[in-house]
Amino acid sequence: MAEKNLTAKDILQKEFSRSMRGYNAAEVDEYLDSIIRDYDSYQKDVVFLKNENERLISKVDELTKQLALAKKNVPSSPGSGVTNFDILKRLSNLEKHVFGAKISNADANIEEN
Template sequence: MAEKNLTAKDILQKEFSRTMRGYNAAEVDEYLDSIIRDYDSYQKDVVFLKNENERLIAKIDELTKQLSLAKKNVATTPGSGVTNFDILKRLSNLEKHVFGAKISNSDSTQN
């Protein structure tokens, strides 16, 4: 972004040469005053936006670091590929193994 060389003070202190058919000095002064107000507003906006940009860049960096740490933790966590379906299937097989033997034993003792 190009830097502005003018400041509000520069605009306010600008002197124009006078001629016989020159501009009305009061109108020029009034116009320059309006420019100064706008220029000050733009300068405040630029400062605010630069600060906001820096804050957002820092936030992006922070979130990127958090994401990379989370990816490392997910990759090193054992059994991270196990789904709820896999867990239920294993639990069902375990129940069949434990309780299936008891059911078979109770059926054979009753006979």
Template sequence: MDLIIQDYEKYIKETQRLQMENDRLLSKVDELTKQLAVSKTGNTTRPAASTTNMDILKRLSNLERHVFGAQVNNDEGNRF
């Protein structure tokens, strides 16, 4: 019975940790979205139609690196 309680406590702690991580990542996405919106409005010399697929892929890559970078590093250390 004590083992079940310990497992439940670990489950609660992990759920709380994941919720905090999720909140942090959502905040980061919001921040980066705002930065992107500001940079788009401040950059009037380059029309939106000239955005290429490469530009989009670079932005997506940067966003993924910012959002998932810490998570990928943590997952690699916890594999074994």
């Protein structure tokens, strides 16, 4: 960032040389006063924005650390790529295997009677 060479005090205390056909000193002073007001406002804004920038950078660092800790604490599940459809299909096959024999035996017993 470029360094600012002027301060509000420098602007306020600036003296111009007088010449026969020079500028109206009152107008120059009035204009410089308006510049000082703007300059002070800009300086306050710069200080505020620098502080806000530092605060946000520290917040980003804090959140990055929290994210890194959270990633370490989350166990990686081996079936993380498994979808609900896969789970339902496995459950259906398991039910067929476990209950299929019982259902077949129950049907056979009903038919015998």
